[in-house]
Amino acid sequence: MADAGFPGRHTTTTQVTQTSVSPQLRYDQSYIQTIPGMLKIACIVVNLIGFICIQVSAFSYHSRGSYFSSIAMTGFWFTGIMLAAYLFHVCEKFYKIPWLKIEMYFCALWTILYLFAACFAATFGVEAFTAAALFGFVAMCLYGYDAFLKFNAVRRGEIAQGIRIVEQRQQQTTVTIA
Template structure:
């Protein structure tokens, strides 16, 4: 008689991951036509417009303006560097670096920082600050959406560039005890 605590069938699931990347740097402008590429370009534009709006104000030296300008310029330079990394396939060459997580955390942090910066600018009695706040709120929404896209990509196990194929294989084993 078979042991009632031992199942007659046993299923084993194995997961096979295959990553395909190109180890060479190359310029590929097709990234600009993707949604993340368009978001990066829009973030660059709105960071720059918000920075210029604050800097042309007579009150650009005020602490609110300095804070907004710091957030805008840091966001601008980080986004420019990441856009260049994608355009030249740096992310694909160094695919072991968690690029999506780095971008996700940065975009989430910049969403919060832009919320504060744009609110501070909107409550200041200057027309240029209000225009800067508008650009800041738009940049905040763009960074938030980008963080959401990156979060979903990280959950799916994707890599920043290249292809990762994940296969699930199941094997059933039947045990008979004589």
């Protein structure tokens, strides 16, 4: 007589991951034509224009201007360095580093920080700060969309560059007790 607590059929699921990367550093301009590449370039441009708008104002020394400038320049440099890392396949060479998670957290944080920076600049009442606020809100949207794309990529188990194939294999086992 079969044990009532043990099923007669058992399914085992195994997950097989195959990663294919190239360890050579090389320049590859095709990244610029992808959506993440275009987003990075747009973020760099918007960060720089927002920073310039604040710096040409006579009130650039004000705490609101300093805060906006700090956010804009940190975003400019981080995004520029990440763009260079993707263009030269540094992310592919060091694929064990969770680049997508790092970028996702940075972009999510910068979305929030740009919301505050743009609101502070918009309420100051100076034309240059208002123009910077417009670029700040655009940067907020760009970083938010990039964070969303990175979140989806992390959830799917992708890597920043290279190819990762995830297969799920199922095996059924039938137990017969005599």
